[in-house]
Amino acid sequence: MIKVAICGALGRMGQTIGKMVDESDDLELVGGVDVKAGSTFGVEVFPSTEIEKFLEEKKPDVIVDFTIASAAVGNIRAASKHKVALVVGTTGFTPEQRSEINSMIEGNVPAVISSNFSVGVNIFWKLVREAAKRLGDYDIEVIEAHHHFKKDAPSGTANTIIDIIKQEVGDREEMYGRKGMVGERGNEIGVHVIRGGDIVGDHSVLFAGNNEVIELSHRASDRAVFAHGVLRSIRWVYGKSPAVYSMNDVLNL
Ligand SMILES: NC(=O)C1=CN([C@@H]2O[C@H](COP(=O)(O)OP(=O)(O)OC[C@H]3O[C@@H](n4cnc5c(N)ncnc54)[C@H](OP(=O)(O)O)[C@@H]3O)[C@@H](O)[C@H]2O)C=CC1
Numbered sequence: 216m217i218k219v220a221i222c223g224a225l226g227r228m229g230q231t232i233g234k235m236v237d238e239s240d241d242l243e244l245v246g247g248v249d250v251k252a253g254s255t256f257g258v259e260v261f262p263s264t265e266i267e268k269f270l271e272e273k274k275p276d277v278i279v280d281f282t283i284a285s286a287a288v289g290n291i292r293a294a295s296k297h298k299v300a301l302v303v304g305t306t307g308f309t310p311e312q313r314s315e316i317n318s319m320i321e322g323n324v325p326a327v328i329s330s331n332f333s334v335g336v337n338i339f340w341k342l343v344r345e346a347a348k349r350l351g352d353y354d355i356e357v358i359e360a361h362h363h364f365k366k367d368a369p370s371g372t373a374n375t376i377i378d379i380i381k382q383e384v385g386d387r388e389e390m391y392g393r394k395g396m397v398g399e400r401g402n403e404i405g406v407h408v409i410r411g412g413d414i415v416g417d418h419s420v421l422f423a424g425n426n427e428v429i430e431l432s433h434r435a436s437d438r439a440v441f442a443h444g445v446l447r448s449i450r451w452v453y454g455k456s457p458a459v460y461s462m463n464d465v466l467n468l
């Protein structure tokens with residue numbers, strides 16, 4: 216049995232992952248950490264101020280983090296110190312936070328970090344790369360939509376899309392929405408963020424040329440798609456050599 220702990224255990228993703236871990240035969244949910252203490256699926260949730268005590272008492276094999284960027288940095292530091300493998304889905308990191316995370320992990324613990332654990336999105340990213348490779352002279356716009364509770368914008372997945380496009384077409388300015396006399400469209404990637412209701416997670420990329428538009432889209436209708444990828448990652452990462460891994464490694468893409 217792989218002993219699993221969840222940071223952000225009482226949140227939307229924490230609950231979805233906790234349920235799936237609890238129902239699986241080869242994984243054992245040993246507890247969680249959240250802002251406030253509590254319980255989930257019959258195990259104790261410690262307050263985030265007591266993460267060190269939690270790790271010493273519960274000794275998880277893998278820690279899953281779905282919190283917020285500022286909190287995740289501290290949780291990753293604690294996991295690295297205690298040599299616990301990581302699966303990190305939290306988004307909204309600054310470049311500085313990402314490099315701090317990488318240096319905490321490298322040579323210390325194995326960690327899968329992804330802005331989107333859905334298998335479909337990981338294939339979608341491949342399709343976006345392929346299109347960008349061939350349609351670099353088309354106008355490119357990225358659109359994402361999420362529920363009204365989401366704190367970071369644009370989504371981590373949209374940021375990954377923008378990175379992929381730039382890797383293929385070269386650096387471009389990101390244009391976040393447009394208003395007023397915007398003038399002729401420049402060598403930019405338009406980025407549009409929608410927040411509303413209970414939208415789980417929609418991402419589209421438009422490649423617009425003369426007399427034609429190619430639109431690639433992915434729509435998640437249940438958080439279970441992310442949680443399935445998280446469970447695959449937990450099973451994959453346990454026992455691996457210390458390094459930062461992506462879902463490409465987990466899915467062998
Ligand atoms: N990679 C992927 O596939 C996916 C990534 N995400 C990302 O996961 C993150 C969480 O999303 P979601 O579950 O919807 O958000 P929620 O707000 O529902 O859950 C986050 C939880 O973390 C808690 N939290 C805040 N600070 C700490 C801390 N220091 N230690 C422990 N827990 C803490 C929050 O408490 P409180 O509410 O009291 O602040 C909350 O319970 C986001 O960054 C989101 O973008 C989401 C879905 C898929």
Ligand SMILES: O=C(O)C1=N[C@H](C(=O)O)C[C@H](O)C1
Nearest residue numbers: 306330331365370371372416
């Ligand atoms: O906050 C969410 O809900 C989601 N966050 C991730 C992101 O920021 O890309 C993944 C997914 O779209 C859901």
